[in-house]
Amino acid sequence: MYVYDEFDRAFLAERVADFRDQVERRLSGALTEDEFKPLRLMNGVYLQLHAYMLRIAIPYGTLSSNQLRRMAHVARVYDRGYGHFTTRQNIQFNWIKLEDLPQAMADLAEVGVHGIQTSGNCIRNVTTDQWAGATPEEFDDPRIWAEILRQYSTFHPEFTYLPRKFKIAITAAPKDRAATKVHDVGLRLHRNAEGELGFEVLVGGGLGRTPFVGKSIRPFLPVRHVLSYIEAIMRVYNQFGRRDNIYKARIKILVHEIGAEAFAEAVEAEWANIRDGALKLTDEIIDDIRARFLYPDFAKLEDQPAELTAALEDPRFAAWYRNSVHKHKVPGYSIVTISLKPVGAPPGDATADQMDVVADLADAYGFHEIRVGHEQNLCLPNVAQMDLPELWRQLDAAGLATPNVNHISDIIACPGLDYCALANARAIPVAQEISKRFADLDRSRGIGRLHVNISGCINACGHHHVGHIGILGVEKNGQEFYQITLGGRADEHAQLGTLLGPAVSYDQVPGLIEDIVDAYLELRSSPKELFVDTVHRLGVEPFKERVYATH
């Protein structure tokens, strides 16, 4: 993984000192709350329903065991003993006191972790594939480019007060695990016919109250131009993005209003002026960043070692192996997903003890490295296959081996009305109830891949628009109601879900989801046809007929 040097460390120390000073000025009254708000937000500090919330960036989803251990420490000392992993490769602590925040940040900064630009109207944490560097599918390690963008965007003097927040995601594999089509900018790394590395550039994707799938404005951008091209996009947006209405301020609205073509023309015109300037990346600069990513010393191993074959006799291990273990690019190694979705628990939560367990396991079996994916699960990207049985035993003992990755109970949910000041409805208890209904693993295996996404309000932090089944909480006359959409997806074929019918009450949701699943089992052409493909083939009508007939 990338190693911070003294420059990064000096910057972090300065940032902590700066924030400590801002908190003191706020407490003394020199700063009004209105003036303090954007400053604290740019350090990841929100004011939630019950307390301040600290959001910590996990750049491109990569953590060292020591960093995760320090997060466990923060959860234990300054919070209530747990943290919540979000859909943007961040972690949130929900119960931190304002006066403790500078010290918590100083503790985190010691291991190179911070909340910088996890909020505010700036370029946010750049996200990517949690399998980066390990999957055989990728054209290059996308984290190199995410790191180049992280550095470029950190405390950018021109783009710190944008019209609205700005999110960039990168995929380097054709199979998109980073949801690049629903980001403000999505970068799809690939090679052209000449074998040169470059990005397809998508802009204007996003969810929230006005969801859009991103539009391609450039099919191939040679990698050396990535910073100047992003700067051109940002400069057009900063000058011409709407600032009169917070709900129309995202870049997707600008792209929609003037059209992707006109937007692309403006970007290209700006880019022509700067493409060969100070931001052009030389091979030397790229190689330097690349050299700062240190890869494990993989041993020469064979696939399917005897230890693994023997362990597969155990049906519980075999079930976990088939569900949570994925192909690695180095023979004899695997990528392991750690489900943070045990049946009946809040999706994405991990206790301090669990974080310590995962950190220890990463030290023992995973070259000290952990990943966080946008599906709110963790991942050990580099595990020797012969170690899988022992790893599984220890994960299982810590409640971290639920073999439900990509199943209906692997739900993405926002914190909802239990924590969030913006929410209209609860999300976590809905997820908990659905996962209980589908706790039987044989049943959920039979259903196959099915992503359920739940948002507690229209801001869509649970990405409900792109869930195979999307659930959106709304408020009607002081009561929680839920709208259901079908057929959304966040991958390389990204599309928005279609509304199934009238909203239903809180109590009706789990039953309705069961009816939808039953309808799918009846309608699918074969057990190989995924839920989302059945919806795509038939539309929502046959589901609607069956589901609402029974309610």
Add this chain to the structure above:
Amino acid sequence: MPLIENGKLVEDRFTRVADQDEAGQVPPLPASTPVLLSLDRYLKEADALANAYVEVGLIWPNNKPIAEIAPYLPRLALVALHFPTFRDGRAYSQARLLRERLGWKGPLRATGNVLRDQFLIMSRAGFDQIVPSKEADAQAFDDAMHSYTVFYQPTGDGRKSLLRARLGRAATRLEDQASKDRGAAA
């Protein structure tokens, strides 16, 4: 209001002349002192100003493309860019374009809701004159400008950016880093 130029509190030589006074009248331009005008007023007085020997400063609106200022630049002694609220960052882009593309070498002033937490990025964007909204912020100018020594990205301000500064440095292995971290934490 205090004016800071290149880090020093200075007397403002320019008189801000309003478009209209409280009675709705257009106040006359002073005969010999330098004036700071809105774009509207500047355009209305263009002929008169061309014949007068007074220095003119222009406040360019933050919702008008900065490229359109080009024809006026040879006649200006000062350009001011405006922050209606500190959250509205359009003038940062205008400032960089003015400096780095249009080649403006004269004084560039930040006006409006200008707070100490933005002084440094204003300087990085090319502003060399700042009119702080709060008296106490003016006193803290030096601290605010030195709160950071590390800059990741290049702008036209001449400060050394990390993009090139760190070339040729070796990375430490994660295990070594981890033991160093533990040492630092202990």
